[in-house]
Structures are given as C-alpha cells and as structure tokens.
Amino acid sequence: MIGSPKIRVDGPEKVSGTAKYALEYKVDSPLYAVPVKSTINRGSVASINVDEVEELPGVVKVIHAGNAMKLKSFKNAPPYVLVGQKRAPLQDKQVDYIGQDVALVLAETLEDAIWAGRQLKVEYSQEQGDGNIYDLKGKTVKPEQGMLQFEMGAFAEAKNNSSTSVEATYTIPSEHHNPMEISNCIALWDGDRLTVYDATQGVNNYQACTAWCFETDPKNVRVISKYIGGGFGCKGSYWSHTVLAAIAAKMLDRPVKINLSREDMFTSAGHRPRTLQNITITGDQDGKVTGIQHKTNSYTNIEQKYFESCGNLTRVLYDIPNMSVSHEYKPLNLPSPVYMRAPGEAPGSFALESAMDEYAAKIKMDPIEFRLKNYAEVCPFDKKPWSLKKLRECYAKGAEIFGWDQRKQEPKNNMRDGKLIGYGMATSTYPANRAGGAVRLVMDAKGILTVQTAVQDIGTGTWTVMGQIAADAMGISSEMVNMELGDTDFPQGFVSGGSNLTATAGSYIIIAVKKFKEKLLQLSIAQEKSPHYQSSVEDLSIQEGMVESINGNKEKIGEIIKRSGKDTYDFTDKSQVGKGGFGYNKDAPYSSHSFGVIFAEVEIDPDLGVITVPRLTGVFDVGKIMNSKTGKSQLYGGMVWGYGMALLEKTDYNPEGRVVNADLAEYHVPVNADIRELTVDYIDEPDYNFSEHGGRGIGEIGIVGTAAAIANAVYNATGKRVRDLPITMDKLI
Amino acid sequence: MNPFQYSKAKSADAAINGYMEHDNTAYLAGGTNLVDRIRRDVTHPDYLIDVSELPFSKIEKIEGGLRLGAMASNSDTADDENVKNDYPIVSEAILLGATDQLRNKATNGGNLMQRTRCSYYMSPHFACNKREPGSGCDAIDGHNRILSVLGTSEKCIASYPSDMCTALAALDAVVQIQTPNGGKRSLPLVDFRRLPGDSPEIDTNLKEGELITSIDLPESSKAFAKASHYLKVRDRHSYAFALVSVAAALVMENNMIKDARMALGSVAAKPWRDQEAEAMFIGKKPSRELFEKIAEKTMEGAKGYGENDFKIELGKRAIVKAFMKVAGLS
CATH class of the missing domain: 3.30.365.10 (Aldehyde oxidase/xanthine dehydrogenase, molybdopterin binding domain)
Incomplete structure (x- = not known):
C-alpha cells in the first residue's frame, strides 16, 4: 500500500470545482472587507477621511488605528506563535513599510468595499526610511543564532596553503510565492467563540496566533482549512488578513469575508529576500577541497529577524575540513520576508553548486568526479553518521538516465541544429525534518x-x-x-x-x-x-x-x-519525536538529510540568447516514497520551481521599497511551454532511523540544485558564467 | 472598481451617438485590456458602450483585399483560411500572443486599442505621464526592461506590445473608421498609433467618438505570403509580451529581393517601420551582411534607458535572424 500510485482522493472534488476553498464557505449575510495599504515606507498616519467614506453607498465601517479593537502584542509571543509580522495591524499609527495595513473598509458587497477603499485618503507625516533592496551592505546585523555563524578548522590558513581557489559573488533577486489562492479568510464569532475559514499551512498555528492576540483560550478559536490553493511558505506564518477579519467580525458582530488582491500578495504574505552570496573554495589541482568560505547578505523588516540562511547546506554537503559560514542581514523598511520553498537551501545551492562547478571547470575535472572526491561519508559539521545516505547511488543512476557521458568538458563545444547545447549538474540536499x-x-x-x-x-x-x-x-x-x-x-x-x-x-x-x-x-x-x-x-x-x-x-x-x-x-x-526533531537536534544519534542530483540540458540560440531547457532529470535519495504518483509530482513541481528561479522569477522594487511588477503578467512563473522533458527517479530505500515509515520529506528538495544545474549547463553551452539570477537573454548576448 | 454606466449598442450609429452624448466614455469590446485597467484603478470611465455585438465580426474578401472585422475575435482571425494562406504572419503573430482564452475573447479592433503594459502605467502608485499627464515618468530611471528604445520622448518610453498589429503594419493594413458625422475615413495601420512626444496620454490618431469597423489587408500584400516570418523574442516561452518582435517578409525574383517589409514590435509606442531601411533590401541578393547593415540602419536612432539597453542589440540580431530565415539562409 505504501508506495503505490494511488490517485488523489480529493482529485474528483478539485477537478469538478466542488472542493471548497476558504472564501467559498457560505455564511449568513457576510460583510466584505478590503484592506487599505500604506503608501510610504516610514512615518505615521496623520489623518484619514473616514467620515466621508463611511457615507458612501454600501459602506458599513472604516476600521483604523483610531477605533480598532485593541489586541495583545505579538512582541513577546513564544516561538510556537509563529507570526510573519509582529506588528499587529491597526494597533497604532506607525508605518514601517509600503503595503502595511492602515485601514480596513467594510461594505455590503465586495465591489462597494473595493471602491470605497480607493476613495480613502490617508495623509501621513513622513520620515526618512530605507527600503532599498539593492544595497545589502552597510548597517547590517550579524545574527548569533548558533549554526548560522559556523567556523570549523581554519579557513584562512587553508586558503594560504592551497594551490587552487575560486571566488565569486552570486545574487538572487527577491521572489514572491504567488500561490493561485490568495490569502483570504472568513471570520465569524459566536459569543466568545471564533471560527475562521482560512488558507493556512498550519491550522494550529493560526489558532494559537489568533488566541494569543485576542487573549483567549485556543479552545475558543476554530480554524478550518480543508483545501489550500498552494502555500509555498507564505501561508505558514500568521499574517494580518486573519487578524483583520476577526477584529472586524467582532466589532460589527457579523461574519466577515476579507479579500486581498493579487497586488496585496506582494506586501502582505512574505517573500524571499534578495541575497548576495560570496563563496571561496580552496583546494588542490586533483580536486580535493581543503576550505570553503560562504558569506550571505540578505535583508529583513526593521522589526523582524527573518533572513535567508543560504550557508546552511554548505556545512552539510561536502567533506571539507576548514569551513567558514556566516550570515548577515540589513533591517529595511520593507514587509517582512519569510520562508519560501526551500528557504536557505534553494538560494544557497545556486551559489554553492555554481562555485563547485567553477572549481571543477578550473581544474578541468568532471563535475561529478569532483564531487565524489569530496564526498561526505559522515555529516561534516558534527561528524555524526547519516541515518541513511545514498547520494553516490543518485549520481550513478542520474548520470546513466541523463546520458552524462555525452557531455563535452570544454564549454561552447556542442552545437545541434544551430543551437548551443550545454549539460550541467548540481547536488541537491534538504534536511529531514520531523515533529510530533x-x-x-x-x-x-x-x-x-x-x-x-x-x-x-x-x-x-x-x-x-x-x-x-x-x-x-x-x-x-x-x-x-x-x-x-x-x-x-x-x-x-x-x-x-x-x-x-x-x-x-x-x-x-x-x-x-x-x-x-x-x-x-x-x-x-x-x-x-x-x-x-x-x-x-x-x-x-x-x-x-x-x-x-x-x-x-x-x-x-x-x-x-x-x-x-x-x-x-x-x-x-x-x-513526540524520539529521533531527530523538527529541525537540527544535537542529541540525535544520526544526522538526517535527503540528497539528490539534478541534471539539466540547455539549448541556447547563439544569436538571441534565448534559453530552452529540453531536459531536466532529478534522482533523489529521500527514503521510502509513500505514493509514487503524488511523490513524483512533488519532485517534478520542485524542479519546475527551480526552473522559475533559474530563468524567470524576479520581483522588481523601486528605491522606496514598492514592488513594481506586482502582478502575474510581469512576475513570470513557468508555464507549460517552458517545461519540456522532466524525468524523476529515486533510490526508494527506507530510512527507518529517521521515521516510522522510512520516508523523508520531498516537498522542497526538487528545487535545491535545479537553478545551479541550469546555470552550469548555460556555462557549458556558452562559456559564460551567469552569477545573477534569473539568467535572461540579455546576460548572454 | 469605480461605478460606471453600461449600455449595449445595437448599431454603429447608436454606439457613436452614445459616445458623443456622454462624458468620459469608452467603447468596450472583448474587455481583455480595458476591464483589467478599470479593475486596477488605472482607467475610470463613467460610461461604457459595449460594441461587441455590432455587425463587424466577419472576415471577408473585398475588392482589393481581405477585410478583418473589428469585432472578429483574434482566434477566428488566426484560424481563417484566407488569413493563413494569404497573410500567414498575421496568423503566426496572433497565435504567439496571449493564451487561447484571451484570444477567444479579444477582438481585432480591441487589439489596436490596447494600451502599454508598462508597470508604471499599470499602477496608480507611480508617476506616469500617460496615465496622469504632467505627473512625470518613473519608468525612465526605473525597471524599464520591456519598454521602448525607438521613438521615445522624455515624457514617456512606453512600448506597444501587440503582435498582431506588428504583422498587420508590415503588410500595409488599413484601418477603417466610422466618424461621428456619419462619415467614414481610413488610416494606414502604421499611422494609427502615435509616438509619445509631448502628449503620451494620447495613444492613437482616432478622434473623439470614432469607431473602428475593420482592418483591411491589401491584395498586393499577398505577394509576401511565400516568404515571411514573425519572430517573437521573450523571456517566457508562452504567455509573455515580446521583448522584441520582427515581422519579416520578402518577395524574391531571380534570387534577388524584389520587395521587402519589416515591422518591429515592442520597441516603440507603435509598430515600427523604417521605409529607408526597407528600401535597402530592394534589388539586393539576400545575405547576412545585407541584413546586418539594414539592422544597423533600423536601430540607428535607438536609445536605451538602462535595463532596456540590450533591446538595441537584441533588435538588430532579431532582424537578421528573421530575414535569414525568410531568405532561406538559416
């Protein structure tokens, strides 16, 4: 039964349109709520023409900092109360970023609410803020969080003693999750008991967060989320839409349906912050790496501490005696970034696996052979045995399936039908997480x-x-x-x-x-x-x-x-978990990680620089696969996401911190025409040291390595090393 | 969206009368662009006149060519046998634009009227002289990767993304217009849209109340059917506006170029034709060198604004690529 390709039990409901998503539940005479967002990046709200707007047809109420129900602050909330933005909405007049909630308009119809929201004139007293994501240096913070500043051996010494080294800087733009279903919800109170129909990756977290700020027993809050139209990390932490709907429903004693727009998804549900990574790899001519330094700069919101932990995988992937991994971030007047599919690992692997390819190219060694020379038989940073590791088998199986032996070592040396052909590969990894x-x-x-x-x-x-x-x-x-x-x-x-x-x-x-x-x-x-x-x-x-x-x-x-x-x-x-723990558990007898390898073939028009990816192959060591159909779909989906990261996705900001391309027309995610042949395979050996069924998570690993594999294939095709994502034609012509 | 009045016109005269009798009016056809702009708080018409049921949905042979009704859908136009046989790049261009769903809804007349996809125009949060005359242009120093390099002004660098109109412009299509005084007039498609100059808020040379009834393709342009190509260059392989597109067409005689048409899309506020550049083809033997020379000439006056600098080089390469294919040299 485990492992069989059972079709989705929810498939018929989803394709027939009968599966109910959060906003589709019928409730009696709901009010429609539309948030109004700040247009400055720092300052405070001076005035709002509330009276005028409340006179408009259909409008029932405008809620703002001056009249909103007071909530308990999230500032001292325990870690299990996982909020995206600690400043609860409409509690004071301070503005920290563009896109912050400054008012909530409630009306009898959605159209009335949207229109009234646009008539709301908010005046500010403005202060000097910094919302510029394009400068990640300067006033940065170095987090002291254990593993995020990691030193092992003596990197500087290793560098001095090495005969070969590569050093490069890689940048990845800010990216937004953009699930199909926007973060919306319905809130209704029955006395002291609140029910929320929401789109969340954690019903218990939304329950805990709501109970915390409304100062009630979690038993009084029921969160229902039967179907979710994509999360990708933006629906895990708690965001303001749920608080706003619950406040409004309480104040007006009616069910409230809150409607964010697609544009709001660019300010109100998190994003992956822009990163700048500098990597130095030192070693010898035979391919033995002696030292690695991985520095990451990213940013966060001025009150938050989320940043992109790109260096985590560098501690795990190769047997390198001297390591220096560090992170710093810059607090900015921007909405808080948050986890986005394979946070840390996805951007980190682009830099690390590109740098590994650069080293292999420099010593003219096959990239797989180079990686095998530095294969980690035990977990490099804590020397624990792996609970199960089959990466060597992934390399072999993947190379066979993909036809890696057809790769030309020398770049720009392979033409087919007038197009430049390139092969690239990258190692993939993701921690195996488990909780109770x-x-x-x-x-x-x-x-x-x-x-x-x-x-x-x-x-x-x-x-x-x-x-x-x-x-x-x-x-x-x-x-x-x-x-x-x-x-x-x-x-x-x-x-x-x-x-x-x-x-x-x-x-x-x-x-x-x-x-x-x-x-x-x-x-x-x-x-x-x-x-x-x-x-x-x-x-x-x-x-x-x-x-x-x-x-x-x-x-x-x-x-x-x-x-x-x-x-x-x-x-x-x-x-509770006997072995492992959700994140890294230093008391666990094993180190548990998943591994894999991604191969990419690219085809590049030498005149126009247009990139096509005819083939992507991924082979994974993820323990036992629970369902070969849905499991493969997860891995395919991860690789498609990696394609988007490599070639398409990019959020543009203006200098103040406003998103310029806040729609799906100009924020490009992959479409069918982009994705040609996808092949997924796996080792399928159970890891009983980690879980009861021998499986490890597969939701994110498909992304990790895909961008680097494509970038490495682009190098192999053209001889050009693109270190700034996405790789677009202008970088190749 | 803002409240507005809506009426469905039963005749062209009624539509035009309705337009003239009300203030701040817009014609509504497929709505694939106008409705978007209304929803996004970019356009605020008070009165919408639905012209989608006016009798302009035929695609028919007329004396002197082929008439594409203004209300014919983009899909029907692309699938029409006469279009496919006699003016194949029109079909190619349409099918490389948007998606099936949008093409089914979008009309030919509406395609001419679509406005720029400049992000700074499409959001009321930015300064934009096209949306709000005199407010400035955030695009010039901003993220202008998709915007114009030809025919720009210091007021506006918006680009016009239509694939269909780029192909139509190359083939000397003519726009037929009904005027408010009951008359008719026509405009060459290439002159239908305007460069921004000092008044980027005005996209076209249509006058108040005028209604597009058809787009006519001349008989003479059939000569290009044998050797033509529409090249669209974009980041995403489908469902993306062009960064640069080229409608390329030749008439060959004894291995020499007898006639040539070239229009560029997404590089200016209108489909870009350069008649001096086109004249350089005539009487020549097709070669990469020739096409490169013509490409240089075409992009001679181009000006980049930072992120879109590459479109100048890309434009040249796209011209060469498209004509190499048309001439059978690639």
Whole structure:
C-alpha cells in the first residue's frame, strides 16, 4: 500500500470545482472587507477621511488605528506563535513599510468595499526610511543564532596553503510565492467563540496566533482549512488578513469575508529576500577541497529577524575540513520576508553548486568526479553518521538516465541544429525534518477507520498519503480509511513546512495505529463470542481487514466493535519525536538529510540568447516514497520551481521599497511551454532511523540544485558564467 | 472598481451617438485590456458602450483585399483560411500572443486599442505621464526592461506590445473608421498609433467618438505570403509580451529581393517601420551582411534607458535572424 500510485482522493472534488476553498464557505449575510495599504515606507498616519467614506453607498465601517479593537502584542509571543509580522495591524499609527495595513473598509458587497477603499485618503507625516533592496551592505546585523555563524578548522590558513581557489559573488533577486489562492479568510464569532475559514499551512498555528492576540483560550478559536490553493511558505506564518477579519467580525458582530488582491500578495504574505552570496573554495589541482568560505547578505523588516540562511547546506554537503559560514542581514523598511520553498537551501545551492562547478571547470575535472572526491561519508559539521545516505547511488543512476557521458568538458563545444547545447549538474540536499503530534482513531462496526488530526493538505497529497499510511499500519485497504484533516477541532497536528509533514504525521499515525491495533486485539481475545477468545495477541494479525490467528481462524475487524455493544471504538494518542526533531537536534544519534542530483540540458540560440531547457532529470535519495504518483509530482513541481528561479522569477522594487511588477503578467512563473522533458527517479530505500515509515520529506528538495544545474549547463553551452539570477537573454548576448 | 454606466449598442450609429452624448466614455469590446485597467484603478470611465455585438465580426474578401472585422475575435482571425494562406504572419503573430482564452475573447479592433503594459502605467502608485499627464515618468530611471528604445520622448518610453498589429503594419493594413458625422475615413495601420512626444496620454490618431469597423489587408500584400516570418523574442516561452518582435517578409525574383517589409514590435509606442531601411533590401541578393547593415540602419536612432539597453542589440540580431530565415539562409 505504501508506495503505490494511488490517485488523489480529493482529485474528483478539485477537478469538478466542488472542493471548497476558504472564501467559498457560505455564511449568513457576510460583510466584505478590503484592506487599505500604506503608501510610504516610514512615518505615521496623520489623518484619514473616514467620515466621508463611511457615507458612501454600501459602506458599513472604516476600521483604523483610531477605533480598532485593541489586541495583545505579538512582541513577546513564544516561538510556537509563529507570526510573519509582529506588528499587529491597526494597533497604532506607525508605518514601517509600503503595503502595511492602515485601514480596513467594510461594505455590503465586495465591489462597494473595493471602491470605497480607493476613495480613502490617508495623509501621513513622513520620515526618512530605507527600503532599498539593492544595497545589502552597510548597517547590517550579524545574527548569533548558533549554526548560522559556523567556523570549523581554519579557513584562512587553508586558503594560504592551497594551490587552487575560486571566488565569486552570486545574487538572487527577491521572489514572491504567488500561490493561485490568495490569502483570504472568513471570520465569524459566536459569543466568545471564533471560527475562521482560512488558507493556512498550519491550522494550529493560526489558532494559537489568533488566541494569543485576542487573549483567549485556543479552545475558543476554530480554524478550518480543508483545501489550500498552494502555500509555498507564505501561508505558514500568521499574517494580518486573519487578524483583520476577526477584529472586524467582532466589532460589527457579523461574519466577515476579507479579500486581498493579487497586488496585496506582494506586501502582505512574505517573500524571499534578495541575497548576495560570496563563496571561496580552496583546494588542490586533483580536486580535493581543503576550505570553503560562504558569506550571505540578505535583508529583513526593521522589526523582524527573518533572513535567508543560504550557508546552511554548505556545512552539510561536502567533506571539507576548514569551513567558514556566516550570515548577515540589513533591517529595511520593507514587509517582512519569510520562508519560501526551500528557504536557505534553494538560494544557497545556486551559489554553492555554481562555485563547485567553477572549481571543477578550473581544474578541468568532471563535475561529478569532483564531487565524489569530496564526498561526505559522515555529516561534516558534527561528524555524526547519516541515518541513511545514498547520494553516490543518485549520481550513478542520474548520470546513466541523463546520458552524462555525452557531455563535452570544454564549454561552447556542442552545437545541434544551430543551437548551443550545454549539460550541467548540481547536488541537491534538504534536511529531514520531523515533529510530533496527536491523532484520534475511531473504528466502527463496518471496520471503517476514521483518522482525525489537525494537519492540512496544501495541495501536496496529504489527504491521500495519510490514508495510505494509516491503512498500511492498520492492515486494511485504504478505501476503509476515512481521513479527517484541516480542522483544529481534531487533535493537534503540525504545520506543513520544511517538508516535515509526511514524516511527522505519518509517524505519529503509525505509532498510534500500532497501539490501537493492540487494544482492539486485546478487546477481541476478551470477548467470549470472538473466534479469537483467549488467544494470545502475539498469535493474531490484521490483514486486508481480517483478524487472523496462526491457526487460521479469521473474522472481519468490525466484528470486534459489533460485539463490544458500542457503535465505535476510539483512541487518541500523542507522540513526540524520539529521533531527530523538527529541525537540527544535537542529541540525535544520526544526522538526517535527503540528497539528490539534478541534471539539466540547455539549448541556447547563439544569436538571441534565448534559453530552452529540453531536459531536466532529478534522482533523489529521500527514503521510502509513500505514493509514487503524488511523490513524483512533488519532485517534478520542485524542479519546475527551480526552473522559475533559474530563468524567470524576479520581483522588481523601486528605491522606496514598492514592488513594481506586482502582478502575474510581469512576475513570470513557468508555464507549460517552458517545461519540456522532466524525468524523476529515486533510490526508494527506507530510512527507518529517521521515521516510522522510512520516508523523508520531498516537498522542497526538487528545487535545491535545479537553478545551479541550469546555470552550469548555460556555462557549458556558452562559456559564460551567469552569477545573477534569473539568467535572461540579455546576460548572454 | 469605480461605478460606471453600461449600455449595449445595437448599431454603429447608436454606439457613436452614445459616445458623443456622454462624458468620459469608452467603447468596450472583448474587455481583455480595458476591464483589467478599470479593475486596477488605472482607467475610470463613467460610461461604457459595449460594441461587441455590432455587425463587424466577419472576415471577408473585398475588392482589393481581405477585410478583418473589428469585432472578429483574434482566434477566428488566426484560424481563417484566407488569413493563413494569404497573410500567414498575421496568423503566426496572433497565435504567439496571449493564451487561447484571451484570444477567444479579444477582438481585432480591441487589439489596436490596447494600451502599454508598462508597470508604471499599470499602477496608480507611480508617476506616469500617460496615465496622469504632467505627473512625470518613473519608468525612465526605473525597471524599464520591456519598454521602448525607438521613438521615445522624455515624457514617456512606453512600448506597444501587440503582435498582431506588428504583422498587420508590415503588410500595409488599413484601418477603417466610422466618424461621428456619419462619415467614414481610413488610416494606414502604421499611422494609427502615435509616438509619445509631448502628449503620451494620447495613444492613437482616432478622434473623439470614432469607431473602428475593420482592418483591411491589401491584395498586393499577398505577394509576401511565400516568404515571411514573425519572430517573437521573450523571456517566457508562452504567455509573455515580446521583448522584441520582427515581422519579416520578402518577395524574391531571380534570387534577388524584389520587395521587402519589416515591422518591429515592442520597441516603440507603435509598430515600427523604417521605409529607408526597407528600401535597402530592394534589388539586393539576400545575405547576412545585407541584413546586418539594414539592422544597423533600423536601430540607428535607438536609445536605451538602462535595463532596456540590450533591446538595441537584441533588435538588430532579431532582424537578421528573421530575414535569414525568410531568405532561406538559416
């Protein structure tokens, strides 16, 4: 069952349009809310023509700092209250960035609310702010967060003693997540109890954050998120739209539907900050690397601490004795950046894996051979054994599938039909993350197992895969499992982020099901009318929904419930992580990471510089794959994202910090015509040292390395090293 | 969006009368650009006259050529047998623009009227002389990668992105117009749109209330059907506006160029034709050297504004590339 290509259980609902997304729930006489955003990057609101706008047809109320319900500040909130922007909206008149909420207009129709929002004239008293993302140097902050400033051995000495080195600076523009579904929600209060239909990667986090600022018990806040139209990291942290809707619903005592626009998604749900990375690799002519220095500059919002941790993977990927990894960021008057698919690793791998390619080219060595010379048999920074590592196998399998032996070592040496052809590769890696959680299991007399846990499916296949995992653990078919997700009324789950969820929820479901089976079998052997009465539990097994003893007696599992005299039998279990931990756990016996390799073929028009990618091949070591269909889709999707990073995506800002291309016409993400042949394969060996089912997360690893593989292929085709993403034709002609 | 009044015109006369009787009026056809601009707080008409059901949706042979109705959809135009056979670059150009869904909705007349996709025009948060005369131009020192290098002014560097009109301009299409006094007039397509000069807010040479009824392709341009190509250069392989496009067409006789047409798209506020450059083809044997010389001449007066500097070189290369293909040399 685990591993089989089961089609998505939510597929029919999604393609027929019956799957309900947050804003599609019907509520009685809702008000429509539209936020009005600041147009200066620093200062304070001096006046707003509230009275005038409240007179407009259909307008019910304008909420602003002068009349908004007061909330508890997020400033001292604990880490589990994960907010994108600590300044809660409309609590004071201060403005820190362009695009900050300064008012909320409520009207009887969405059209009235949008129109009234445009009539709102906000006057400011302006101060000098800095919203310039193009200068990342100057007044920077060096975070002291443990691993983010990492020294091992003596890099300077290694550099002095080396015969060969490469040094280069790589830049990646700011990028926005731009999921199809905009971050919108419905909030409705029933007395002190609030229900929110939201688009979130963490129903429990949105519950915790809402409860925190409204100073209520989390039990009074119910967050429902059954389907999500893409998250990519922008729906993990808590943002202002939920707070605004809840404030308005409370103040006006009516359900509120808040509607952000596509443009608002460029200011109000986070983004990946622009980065500047400088890498030096030192070593010898034979390809043994002796030292690496990886410096990252990025930026953050003046009150936040999120920055891009590009150097993390450098500590993990190669056996290099002398390492110096550092990060700094510049606080700016901009909306806070936040996690965006493979934060740190995706931009970091572009720089590291480009630099590795530059070194290999310099010593004229095959890039795979070069990497194998520096293969890390144990985790380089803590010397722990890997829980399982099959990267060598990935290189071999990938090279075979892709036809790497056809690559010309010398750049600009391969033409086909008048086009320059280039081959490139890059190593991929992503940490294996896992956390704890709780689940309620209910079995009825028909033998149907209901599994309730407050996790959510952000479009990745969680509905489907969790059902397969539960069915496999229980010994029943997946049609006999009824999954119930995306609701905080269920036992606490975990956020969908850091590619953790399948390992997290999959593991705690397996642990719970094992205990549940034991309890059911205990119940069975105590029932006088059971065919297994007074058997030993060790002699019983459950397969295909039948309880079977070693002497051949069997019955349907539901019979146990029938005889119990109750309609159902249920059990709730909570487990924490024994091994690993969500992030890096220094007490874990193993270091757990996923690995892979990406190969790219590019075809470049020598006259126009137009780049086509006829082939992308990825081979991954991600433990056991839970579902070969949805799993491959995740890896394909990651590689498509990497294509976008390499060749298309870029958010332009003006010097004050306003996004210039705040729409999907000029912010380019890949379309079908861009993506030609995609091949994904994997080693599929279970990593039981890491998770109960042997799987590791696969949501992000496909991105990591893809941009570098394409950039390296561009070098191989043209002899030009483009170190500034995206790689566009103007950089090649 | 702002409140506006809407009416559907039953006849061209009624549409024009409606236009003249109300203030701040706009004709609405497919709406693929106008509605976007209204939603984005860029355009604020008080009165919309829906002309989509006026009887201008035919594509028909007329004396002297082929008539493309102003209300015919871009899709129907691209798929029309006469267009495909006699004026193939028109079909090519249309099919390289937008998406199926947009082409089904968009009309030929509307395509002529679409405004620039300059990001600074498309958002009320920026200074833009085209959107708000006198407010300045944030694009000149800004992110102007997609904007013009030819025919710009210090007031505006907006580009006109239409693929269809670039091809139509190359083939000497003529715009047929009904005027408010009940008359008719025509304008060569290449003169339909204006360069920005001191008044970038005025895109076209249409006068108040005038209505486009058709775009006519001359019989004589059929001669280019055998050797023509529409080259569109863009970052994304579909669903992206051109950075540079070239409509290239030749008539060959005894291995010599007898006649030539060349129009560039997305490099100026109008489809760009340079008749001096076109004259350089005539009577010559096609070669890379010739095309390079013509490309140099065409881009002679080009001016870059930073991010779009590359479009000058890219434009030259695109001209050479397109004509090498048309001449069968690549």
